[in-house]
Amino acid sequence: DAEITQSPRHKITETGRQVTLACHQTWNHNNMFWYRQDLGHGLRLIHYSYGVQDTNKGEVSDGYSVSRSNTEDLPLTLESAASSQTSVYFCASDNGLAGGTQYFGPGTRLTVL
Amino acid sequence: SQQGEEDPQALSIQEGENATMNCSYKTSINNLQWYRQNSGRGLVHLILIRSNEREKHSGRLRVTLDTSKKSSSLLITASRAADTASYFCATGSTTYKYIFGTGTRLKVLA
Numbered sequence: 001d002a003e004i005t006q007s008p009r010h011k012i013t014e015t016g017r018q019v020t021l022a023c024h025q026t027w028n029h030n031n032m033f034w035y036r037q038d039l040g041h042g043l044r045l046i047h048y049s050y051g052v053q054d055t056n057k058g059e060v061s062d063g064y065s066v067s068r069s070n071t072e073d074l075p076l077t078l079e080s081a082a083s084s085q086t087s088v089y090f091c092a093s094d095n096g097l098a099g100g101t102q103y104f105g106p107g108t109r110l111t112v113l
Numbered sequence: 114s115q116q117g118e119e120d121p122q123a124l125s126i127q128e129g130e131n132a133t134m135n136c137s138y139k140t141s142i143n144n145l146q147w148y149r150q151n152s153g154r155g156l157v158h159l160i161l162i163r164s165n166e167r168e169k170h171s172g173r174l175r176v177t178l179d180t181s182k183k184s185s186s187l188l189i190t191a192s193r194a195a196d197t198a199s200y201f202c203a204t205g206s207t208t209y210k211y212i213f214g215t216g217t218r219l220k221v222l223a
Contacts, residue, residue, distance in 0.1 A: 105155050
């Protein structure tokens with residue numbers, strides 16, 4: 001069965017370190033998204049990609065970067081982790097059709113000390 | 114800026130009762146989706162309603178959309194303990210990116 005996975009599921013890091021969160025999907029979807037979820041804010045879009053070599057900034061992209069070298073993966077990098085980036089991060093993908101269902105990964109809980 | 118705002122923020126009901134949650138949004142949309150999130154899990158798609166539709170059903174779920182009021186409601190009938198979760202609306206527009214609301218936490222008491 002097709003799925004979308006994230007790793008690690010939990011991560012503790014220190015302020016200033018570079019951190020990369022992995023997202024891998026086997027749906028063969030063109031579109032992939034990264035969100036962060038914080039209490040009182042719901043899900044906020046960080047970056048998204050509509051295909052290989054395509055990346056776009058979302059609502060809260062400062063301090064984050066992504067790269068899309070193949071269809072299956074969209075890693076999210078925190079260049080220099082800050083305590084404000086402590087959050088739960090979700091990756092999602094969809095097939096690019098208007099109104100298409102987004103499929104979500106299980107999430108990564110990141111703590112920046 | 115958040116597009117969707119769910120109301121209420123939290124809801125507690127008895128098993129067998131109906132649960133209604135509302136979503137209001139700010140700009141024109143092409144469609145609106147509802148998702149469920151169980152504790153510690155990712156979001157799961159429940160139902161999509163397009164901007165030219167007024168009502169849609171799926172099992173025990175009924176969704177309505179009023180584009181003139183920029184609002185939608187999700188009704189879960191005959192609720193079960195397993196319906197305990199957070200529910201989010203997400204709006205899709207011509208820019209295609211989905212914007213999620215802050216969610217309604219539903220607790221169904223057995």
